[in-house]
Amino acid sequence: MIREDSENALFAEIERTIADEAEARQGYYILLTKFGYLLSDNEIEDFREIIAEELKHSNLLKDMIQRRNNIVAER
Numbered sequence: 001m002i003r004e005d006s007e008n009a010l011f012a013e014i015e016r017t018i019a020d021e022a023e024a025r026q027g028y029y030i031l032l033t034k035f036g037y038l039l040s041d042n043e044i045e046d047f048r049e050i051i052a053e054e055l056k057h058s059n060l061l062k063d064m065i066q067r068r069n070n071i072v073a074e075r
Contacts, residue, residue, distance in 0.1 A: 011069060014061050021058045025051050 028051050036044060066072065 007068065011065050014065055018058050018061050021054045021061070025054045028054075 028047050032039075032044065032047055039047070
């Protein structure tokens with residue numbers, strides 16, 4: 001039971017980190033929406049690259065959880 005509790009605590013922390021990644025992406029989308037007209041094409045592409053990296057991080061973290069708890073998301 002202690003191991004299961006520890007694993008669940010780990011999952012909860014990873015989920016919090018995934019939420020942090022999503023919050024960061026939200027901030028980038030807001031910046032693009034509010035101030036995109038001030039940015040160069042290269043800067044906009046930089047933001048898109050940053051967003052892509054944040055998505056990658058979320059996917060890696062999700063996969064860590066799935067490998068450990070063997071719970072597959074419904075489709």
